Amino acid sequence: MEPYKELIGKFQEILKENSLKMTKQREIIxxxxxxxxxxxxxxxxHKKVQESYPELKVGIATIYRTLQLLESENIVTSISFGANGKKYEYGGKDHHDHMICNKCGRLIEFCDDTIEKQQEKIAKKARFKIVNHSMQIYGICQECQENKK
Ligand SMILES: [Zn+2]
Ligand SMILES: [Zn+2]
Structure with a gap:
């Protein structure tokens, strides 16, 4: 992961480009x-920020707006759950793909060398330059399979 110092510098630039100021609230988010x-x-x-910094009074609207901004710059990435919204994570983590449980929304992370290399091979064959990729496998997790009602 990149050092936090670099990340905050990047964030400052993004805010500036969007004519926004670096506030304590945004920094804490x-x-x-x-x-x-x-x-x-x-x-x-939102809950975590509020619990750690109750005096900052960060509103949920600020959380949404900041996430949107960070996502547009790939600092956070998201997985869509359709009508049930999105789940986010910091985009600077080591590359990984996801298995997603349709019942409970659990996310299982994985990274498989064979799959990764295969994707590169396919792209190379098509003379396609990969910028990034995400793979999501949808299904039912083990726990939900065992708790079937
Ligand atoms: Zn599940
Ligand atoms: Zn993940």
């Missing part, structure tokens, strides 16, 4: 995302 382990929903991020 970025820091919380950077430190967040795993995936989160905007409400979960």
């Amino acid at each position: 970025l820091q919380t995302i950077y430190e967040y382990e795993g995936h989160f929903i905007p409400e979960g991020l």
